[in-house]
Amino acid sequence: MFATLSDRLADTFKNLRGKGRLSEADIDATAREIRIALLEADVALPVVKEFVAAVKERARGEDVSQALNPAQQIVKIVDEELVAILGGETRRLRFAKTPPTVIMLAGLQGAGKTTLAAKLALWLKGEGHSPMLVAADLQRPNAVNQLQVNGERAGVTVWAPEPGNAQGVEHGGDPVAVARGGVEEAKRTLHDVVIVDTAGRLGIDAELMQQAADIRDAVQPDEVLFVVDAMIGQDAVTTAQAFLDGVGYDGVVLTKLDGDARGGAALSIRSMTGKPVMFASNGEQLTDFDVFHPDRMASRILDMGDVMTLIEQA
């Protein structure tokens, strides 16, 4: 159905090969294909425009390479620019000087926050920490039970003083108080990391966004992580910006990367907000979790693996 970027560029390459110098028309033709590929990978349009313009600019200014043909040169530029935007290097979690380190999760409904909370806890436990999970989603039916079950699987303590919306109890309790209490409990019981799970909320829901800000103010997190589904489309930038304005965050976690979505949101969010993608969530098991690799993401977004192979064959 959809030709990949490699298929498309293979055609463009036929014409470009061996000419020795990039003409404006060559650059335009390649840029057009890159634009379409990025859009099909769900990179947000304003980001695509900016990115393609930067690639064109560099292609024009670049000295003609002796080692590469013009097409290879463009692909190399695309790859370098992508990796540069996606982070270049991986950012690590910041730990508090005086424990506990507080990590707060926020994001849209169903993004994968509760699952990630337990994954993070399990991972931190493996790194020698003593994490505690805090069940501050009192809104979604049985979110508290879900965190408890996951916490048990991860073998970590869960602070869950309120049942939330379970067994017909509507809005059982105050999430801000639960979150605050969780940090106090962690201090008392000497847990060195606290992970606060929060309810899913929409970027345009002012009331719930305020609640997230209140939770933040109550727990003074060292890290707020914005959790976002890799399948998200063009709305990624609107939502990422809304959470940045509404609650603020330090890093991004991309979830459901075990699917076949290309994950253009990584590029969109990084270039719009400047916030680094820190972790990748890639499965339903609690061990399906990894630090984020910008180079892998670059090649995933553009099928760059294939393109590189193509270059080697050229």
Place this chain on the structure above:
Amino acid sequence: GGLGRGLLALLSRDRVDEDTWEEVEDLLITADVGVGPTQELVERLRTRLRVEGGQSASVPEVLREELITLVDPTADRRLGVRGSDGRPGVVLVVGVNGTGKTTTVGKLGRILVAEDRTVLMGAADTFRAAATEQLTTWGERVGVPVVAGPEGGDPASVAFEAVSRGVAEGADVVLVDTAGRLQNKSNLMEELGKVKRVVEKQAPVTEVLLVLDATTGQNGLTQARVFGEVVDVTGIVLTKLDGSAKGGIVVAVQRELGVPVKLVGLGEGPDDLAPFDPEAFVDALLGAG
């Protein structure tokens, strides 16, 4: 989106120049309509305006018309909730992780109960932590009994159990919730196929609803295609349309697969489920709704 002023304003300009056409394209792309469908649509629009010349309706009207045609207002969007031979209608709810399946089952229960039908729910997500409890809470909320099995048990047996109880008790409708699964996981897709086959030993599945999240981008088309192949999807539920995402991917889904959007999710409450309204959808997509 970034082009909030909307298409109507854009196209009421005197002359439609190249820049304007590009802005039209941009507007459709930022609504997740996709590059291919967007280009086709704009091409058709340009041709129509050329052919019809001054005779044609205004540009915004033509675009709105073309989009509405694409989502097809004549499609049959009734839910298949009626069984035959005295057996209940069976609705199977499927989709990738976290789209809103369980919530939709709860809301659907509410609607059916309000229509005086006797309803049962089957908790065939035996996999996700507390998925059964979540559906049970929904059942209590809307007054519908839930048939559940052991955590980690066989989802097909739970579904079978729910439908056979529905048959035995003479229920009107059985709603079967299933675990979220990504369409590229062939073992999980196979499991879903089995759920459907096993259920059909008791009663035909009268409706297969694929729940798509409105924030989903181009992957939504792949989801629809693969789920369609595995369980023959008969309707789409487009959830989270109360957010800032437009859900434009369903244009391509409907165009390629011919499966109509039947319902939209507009919130987390029990009453936040509505019939799909093509005109309202298109107006929202164009930023004019």
